[in-house]
Amino acid sequence: MTPKEHELMMNFLELLMNYLKSNALKDNALLDYQDYESLEKKFDASIGKKGVAEDELLSSVQTYMQYCVRTSHPQFIGTLRGGYNVASLVGEFLADITNTSMSTYEGSPVATLIENKLIKKMTELVGFDDGDGIFVSGGTQANLIAVLSARNTLDPNIKKMGLRQQHDLVLFISDQAHYSYVSAANVLGLGVQNIIRVKSDELGRMDTEALEFAIQTAIREDKTPLFIGATAGTTVLGAFDPIEDIASIASKYNLWLHIDGAFGGSALLSNLYKPLLAGSELADSFSWDAHKMMGVPVPCSVILTRNSGVLFDTCTTTDAKETPSYVYHNVGTESYDLGEKSLQGTRKADVLKLWFSWKYYGDEGYENQLNHVVELAQYAEQKIKMAPCLEMVFPRQFVNLCFSYKPKVGGDADQLNIRVQQQLMQNGQGYINYTQVKGRTVLMLNVVNPLVDEEDIDYLLNRVIEIGQEQDEIAIF
Numbered sequence: 287m288t289p290k291e292h293e294l295m296m297n298f299l300e301l302l303m304n305y306l307k308s309n310a311l312k313d314n315a316l317l318d319y320q321d322y323e324s325l326e327k328k329f330d331a332s333i334g335k336k337g338v339a340e341d342e343l344l345s346s347v348q349t350y351m352q353y354c355v356r357t358s359h360p361q362f363i364g365t366l367r368g369g370y371n372v373a374s375l376v377g378e379f380l381a382d383i384t385n386t387s388m389s390t391y392e393g394s395p396v397a398t399l400i401e402n403k404l405i406k407k408m409t410e411l412v413g414f415d416d417g418d419g420i421f422v423s424g425g426t427q428a429n430l431i432a433v434l435s436a437r438n439t440l441d442p443n444i445k446k447m448g449l450r451q452q453h454d455l456v457l458f459i460s461d462q463a464h465y466s467y468v469s470a471a472n473v474l475g476l477g478v479q480n481i482i483r484v485k486s487d488e489l490g491r492m493d494t495e496a497l498e499f500a501i502q503t504a505i506r507e508d509k510t511p512l513f514i515g516a517t518a519g520t521t522v523l524g525a526f527d528p529i530e531d532i533a534s535i536a537s538k539y540n541l542w543l544h545i546d547g548a549f550g551g552s553a554l555l556s557n558l559y560k561p562l563l564a565g566s567e568l569a570d571s572f573s574w575d576a577h578k579m580m581g582v583p584v585p586c587s588v589i590l591t592r593n594s595g596v597l598f599d600t601c602t603t604t605d606a607k608e609t610p611s612y613v614y615h616n617v618g619t620e621s622y623d624l625g626e627k628s629l630q631g632t633r634k635a636d637v638l639k640l641w642f643s644w645k646y647y648g649d650e651g652y653e654n655q656l657n658h659v660v661e662l663a664q665y666a667e668q669k670i671k672m673a674p675c676l677e678m679v680f681p682r683q684f685v686n687l688c689f690s691y692k693p694k695v696g697g698d699a700d701q702l703n704i705r706v707q708q709q710l711m712q713n714g715q716g717y718i719n720y721t722q723v724k725g726r727t728v729l730m731l732n733v734v735n736p737l738v739d740e741e742d743i744d745y746l747l748n749r750v751i752e753i754g755q756e757q758d759e760i761a762i763f
């Protein structure tokens with residue numbers, strides 16, 4: 287490193303530290319919102335023929351930070367992630383700076399050891415005695431690998447011969463399940479129309495009678511039922527599908543059972559809330575995003591399987607005859623090369639941010655964090671119920687709150703709520719979300735950030751009420 291580069295790094299680290307400190311200050315705006323055209327004028331994103339001086343680079347860092355959404359801010363409560371913890375940043379920086387790839391043991395010995403240990407711990411939490419798993423690029427890829435594992439386990443020839451022998455392999459998920467299955471059906475050649483969305487009950491949990499009926503209908507239509515995707519913690523309502531009942535159906539019809547615990551898998555960290563996932567050990571595979579409720583930077587996700595060997599059989603691109611021997615030197619023999627059971631080539635050591643964080647907090651620390659955010663969500667629910675101009679549109683089941691501002695005189699409630707969300711964000715006062723679910727437009731709070739407290743919830747709800755009242759007046763006059 288040259289002296290100039292050294293100075294650049296030191297100045298950069300100082301900017302980072304200031305950013306981290308200011309991030310958590312409640313009085314700081316969460317966002318200095320600019321529309322695209324204004325942002326283009328404020329941030330010079332062009333690349334010139336000649337490079338720039340160190341000062342200019344640092345000034346880009348500062349401008350970037352200025353217009354970035356502060357995802358660690360206490361009012362960032364609208365998505366399924368938020369907050370940060372220093373231990374996980376230690377792991378993340380270490381992964382960046384050491385820059386190893388997880389393909390082979392030789393190339394990344396310590397991170398391979400750590401990944402094996404953490405995968406073991408997570409499979410045990412799910413209840414898999416002889417499980418396996420791998421870190422992946424997100425819950426979307428985890429669900430893709432689950433479907434791929436189901437497909438190739440049903441017919442191992444598909445890997446070699448393609449789908450020629452099979453037609454209409456059908457996936458069953460609830461009408462509340464995540465849209466990532468669409469990408470899985472597309473990528474795996476199953477066809478998006480072979481996803482059957484089973485209706486859910488009023489809380490958003492899969493209706494098991496409807497599931498069985500849908501399976502029988504597919505059989506009558508000469509299709510091949512392949513896969514049931516239960517969800518532990520749906521994205522919007524936070525519903526947990528009844529896993530034990532679904533597992534009986536999966537076993538009766540011999541279908542692959544996957545649990546998408548991308549969001550709610552973290553409930554396994556708490557003795558109080560792990561019963562929400564009762565029966566998880568009966569699944570064949572399980573997705574879990576640590577970047578949602580474990581305070582670690584994105585991406586940090588795993589796909590876990592009940593039986594070891596599944597990932598190797600389904601995912602590996604290595605083959606004793608065709609394998610690139612410049613990467614894998616031990617194909618066909620016992621090896622610790624994790625790349626042989628991954629869809630990725632060069633893969634960052636995402637495990638480090640989770641391991642450092644878990645090592646630092648321990649099981650108890652994470653259990654406390656999980657319990658804390660659920661308590662906060664309960665607090666927010668009470669506050670919403672007590673406010674005459676707010677309505678809890680759906681009952682709270684986990685940390686998701688689907689609510690709305692009630693206009694005074696029968697105006698367009700949906701449009702009003704969308705304006706509230708937009709205004710809140712553009713004022714830099716809070717980052718919540720909105721969506722349509724079961725025919726209603728709702729504002730969404732997702733309390734996953736353990737750095738948030740009751741005061742933050744009060745502040746946010748008061749802003750929603752204030753903006754709601756303002757917009758209500760504007761709409762009337």
Ligand SMILES: Cc1ncc(COP(=O)(O)O)c(C=O)c1O
Pocket residue numbers: 366423424425426427429464466517519520521546547548549575587
């Ligand atoms: C239930 C569920 N599954 C899967 C995903 C996809 O995860 P990712 O965004 O990490 O790809 C999400 C994301 O919100 C989710 O809520």
